[in-house]
Amino acid sequence: MGWVSEEQKQADNRARATTDELRAFIREDWAPRRPTVTGPSPAAAPAAARRAVLSAAYPKQRLVVPAGGLKVRSNDTDYVFRPHTAFAYLTGLGADREPDAVLVLEPLEDGGHEAVLYFRPLADRDSDEFFADARYGEFWVGARPTLEDVELELGLTARHVDGLVDAVAKDAGEVTVRVVRDADHELTARLDAARVANGAAEEGLQESDDALAHEVSLMRLCKDDYEVEQMREAVAATHEGFEAMIAALPDAVGDPRGERWLEGTFGLTARHRGNGVGYDSICAAGDHANTLHWIKNTGEVTAGELVLIDAGVEVDSLYTADITRTLPVDGTYTDAQREVYDAVYAAQQAGIAAVKPGNKFSDVHAAAIRVIAEHLHAWGLLPEGVSVEDSLDKEHGQYHRRWMVHGTSHHLGLDVHDCALATREEYMDAELRPGMVLTVEPGLYFKSDDLKAPERFRGIGVRIEDDVLVTEDGCENLSDAMPRSSEDVEAWVRRVQGR
Numbered sequence: 001m002g003w004v005s006e007e008q009k010q011a012d013n014r015a016r017a018t019t020d021e022l023r024a025f026i027r028e029d030w031a032p033r034r035p036t037v038t039g040p041s042p043a044a045a046p047a048a049a050r051r052a053v054l055s056a057a058y059p060k061q062r063l064v065v066p067a068g069g070l071k072v073r074s075n076d077t078d079y080v081f082r083p084h085t086a087f088a089y090l091t092g093l094g095a096d097r098e099p100d101a102v103l104v105l106e107p108l109e110d111g112g113h114e115a116v117l118y119f120r121p122l123a124d125r126d127s128d129e130f131f132a133d134a135r136y137g138e139f140w141v142g143a144r145p146t147l148e149d150v151e152l153e154l155g156l157t158a159r160h161v162d163g164l165v166d167a168v169a170k171d172a173g174e175v176t177v178r179v180v181r182d183a184d185h186e187l188t189a190r191l192d193a194a195r196v197a198n199g200a201a202e203e204g205l206q207e208s209d210d211a212l213a214h215e216v217s218l219m220r221l222c223k224d225d226y227e228v229e230q231m232r233e234a235v236a237a238t239h240e241g242f243e244a245m246i247a248a249l250p251d252a253v254g255d256p257r258g259e260r261w262l263e264g265t266f267g268l269t270a271r272h273r274g275n276g277v278g279y280d281s282i283c284a285a286g287d288h289a290n291t292l293h294w295i296k297n298t299g300e301v302t303a304g305e306l307v308l309i310d311a312g313v314e315v316d317s318l319y320t321a322d323i324t325r326t327l328p329v330d331g332t333y334t335d336a337q338r339e340v341y342d343a344v345y346a347a348q349q350a351g352i353a354a355v356k357p358g359n360k361f362s363d364v365h366a367a368a369i370r371v372i373a374e375h376l377h378a379w380g381l382l383p384e385g386v387s388v389e390d391s392l393d394k395e396h397g398q399y400h401r402r403w404m405v406h407g408t409s410h411h412l413g414l415d416v417h418d419c420a421l422a423t424r425e426e427y428m429d430a431e432l433r434p435g436m437v438l439t440v441e442p443g444l445y446f447k448s449d450d451l452k453a454p455e456r457f458r459g460i461g462v463r464i465e466d467d468v469l470v471t472e473d474g475c476e477n478l479s480d481a482m483p484r485s486s487e488d489v490e491a492w493v494r495r496v497q498g499r
Contacts, residue, residue, distance in 0.1 A: 027126045037149040043092025043317060044155045046226035048115070050219065051090055055105060055113040057215055061176040063105040063113070064168055064191065065090055065216070066183040070099045070135065078135070080276075082318070084183035085414045086216040091117065092154060094317040095275050098144070102164055102187070107175065115156035118164040122146045165194050173199015178212040217421035220413055222435035227413060228469060230319035231437055234274065235467055235478045237313035238321040241269035242482060245283075245309060246496040249301070249329060258301030259283040266311050274313040278320025279416045282310035289326065289461025290445040292406060303330045306337055308461055318414050322439050323479050324465035331493040333486050336456040340444050341486045344462045347371035347442040348484070351408050355432060355440065355468050355475035362428045365408035368442040373400040375444075381452065402452070403445055409438045412467055432470045437478070441465030 067083040101119035123129040150158040172195040252258035262283040284294040289308035312321035351368030411418040443463030446453040483492040
């Protein structure tokens, strides 16, 4: 069962079918359900291949990967469900599927594992759940798949979630059982108790479980062909969303919350073309662009200023794009805006050029930040007597970070900041390999009250971000169809707005 808040337990103000006569009447005369699953999902085979890799890493061990449960938003309403990333990766289920489900890789005597999905299947129409359960009932939230549906769709064994705890913990003293703990804290507590009750040592459970979560995170560093295709779809949808915002710029100008007009415009595309946004969109006009995670989006959009938009569509498989463009609101950069923009563009070009097999992940940032430091030095913004090399000194320099405090890249995939459990050695210090997808996103941020910045730059914030796939001999910019140079962006705005 999913976790239920105290408010939900206490709420007793919904109308209910309380008489036996009404219950009987509701159960009568329903047409046969039409099949919703007609064959395997395109995600099934890639997910099975990933499970095989994980299986080989943990022979003879039982691996438990929960989807997580519904989370209360307010009183008796829940947030839209999103399965835990490890669960989505290993099952191929995305969108809002399946709350309370748990993937178990059951070790087989002759080696390997059987993949079993424990979940809450569609209830019969003669059950109270069918019409009376506001959280799970078909009347309220729609029909869920049957056991047979899931087996056909995903190519694994499906069982009712009621049998999960006993199946997982039955021989925990003899078989190592590992759980992805952060996917469902309430379930993890129950499984901890059940494992200990069945002979597992309480000491070391956390460490053992964390190793499993780390391994699944690390596996995601290199994307398979299916994942790359999903990333392409996410980028294409994001491209559409940006063009919708460009078209909406004239409507946003002068609106007291013009930033939210742009945010809502992008959100419409994201929901229409995908599952939604991959993260809260940043629509930062004017000096708001200098707040790196400006997601309030409560400001005006003013002619003559820039608007920095950092947004990505998450497709139904949960893979997301992450793209930033800094647009001139009225279609043309001022001289000062162009000066800053072109510096950031040059830094991004250097960063993208460093994306190739054999280079380290950290080399991308090093290439981009050097160009940033060179421009700041040329503008006279570094302290007197400080050279570019002095500023790049990680022990005693780093003056340039006043105007670009963040890193240049992160991995991208099911999570916008993907593979977060990888260690620094496995992430920042690792060699780039074909199949990795990462962002390249340098920026320059001159706050309006920054007295060290030239007056002409104050209030200007610029970031340019693209999603880049490492290939066998270099890289492919997946979002290259979205213009980036200052001249091309100006032409893009004119074309989309029909002028």
